Amino acid sequence: ETGVTQSPTHLIKTRGQQVTLRCSSQSGHNTVSWYQQALGQGPQFIFQYYREEENGRGNFPPRFSGLQFPNYSSELNVNALELDDSALYLCASSLATGLETQYFGPGTRLLVL
Amino acid sequence: AQSVTQPDIHITVSEGASLELRCNYSYGATPYLFWYVQSPGQGLQLLLKYFSGDTLVQGIKGFEAEFKRSQSSFNLRKPSVHWSDAAEYFCAVVPTGANNLFFGTGTRLTVIP
Numbered sequence: 001e002t003g004v005t006q007s008p009t010h011l012i013k014t015r016g017q018q019v020t021l022r023c024s025s026q027s028g029h030n031t032v033s034w035y036q037q038a039l040g041q042g043p044q045f046i047f048q049y050y051r052e053e054e055n056g057r058g059n060f061p062p063r064f065s066g067l068q069f070p071n072y073s074s075e076l077n078v079n080a081l082e083l084d085d086s087a088l089y090l091c092a093s094s095l096a097t098g099l100e101t102q103y104f105g106p107g108t109r110l111l112v113l
Numbered sequence: 114a115q116s117v118t119q120p121d122i123h124i125t126v127s128e129g130a131s132l133e134l135r136c137n138y139s140y141g142a143t144p145y146l147f148w149y150v151q152s153p154g155q156g157l158q159l160l161l162k163y164f165s166g167d168t169l170v171q172g173i174k175g176f177e178a179e180f181k182r183s184q185s186s187f188n189l190r191k192p193s194v195h196w197s198d199a200a201e202y203f204c205a206v207v208p209t210g211a212n213n214l215f216f217g218t219g220t221r222l223t224v225i226p
Contacts, residue, residue, distance in 0.1 A: 004156070033213055042117075042203050042216030043157070056212055090156060097212040099145055099164065104156035 004105035023091030032074040037088040119217035134189040136204030144206035146187040
């Protein structure tokens with residue numbers, strides 16, 4: 001059984017650019033959640049996808065968008081990057097929504113210059 | 114305001130000493146409670162969780178946590194710390210009706226020989 005994987009591991013972009021981060025969920029998991037972890041902070045919920053539909057969203061602007069594919073892998077897209085978008089982006093997968101344990105990937109560290 | 118508070122930003126303990134990390138929450142109804150650990154360059158790993166029942170919860174790696182409703186607390190403990198326990202520890206909750214985690218700001222644990 002493979003765990004949650006994320007790509008790329010590190011990324012450097014400039015302000016105004018767009019970025020796509022990818023996440024492969026753990027085998028058998030149909031729910032993917034994305035979190036942003038700024039330096040020195042706890043992760044903050046961006047949104048969740050369940051069976052290819054958005055299933056909840058945190059306090060993030062619309063330039064943060066996502067997709068979930070039929071194989072339950074997921075993408076996080078961020079448009080018009082700002083300096084404050086620099087953070088570790090974590091993906092977590094779970095068997096379902098609600099109280100199912102979320103298993104986290106190692107994250108993608110994004111630096112916006 | 115609803116929040117998860119970890120009052121200790123950084124704790125240093127000697128190897129073999131006992132450990133207690135504090136977590137307080139402020140929600141109308143008792144949320145579901147979690148402790149995660151994050152090692153450098155790694156994602157988050159679930160240590161233990163509390164949904165209901167026995168207020169003393171056993172987790173992995175020898176950790177335990179005690180839920181105290183009267184104090185709105187869910188403190189993490191370990192009787193004897195190992196050097197490999199050095200990491201960042203996050204308390205998290207899933208409020209009633211939500212399906213995502215809300216994290217505290219974390220406590221960084223340093224273990225000295």
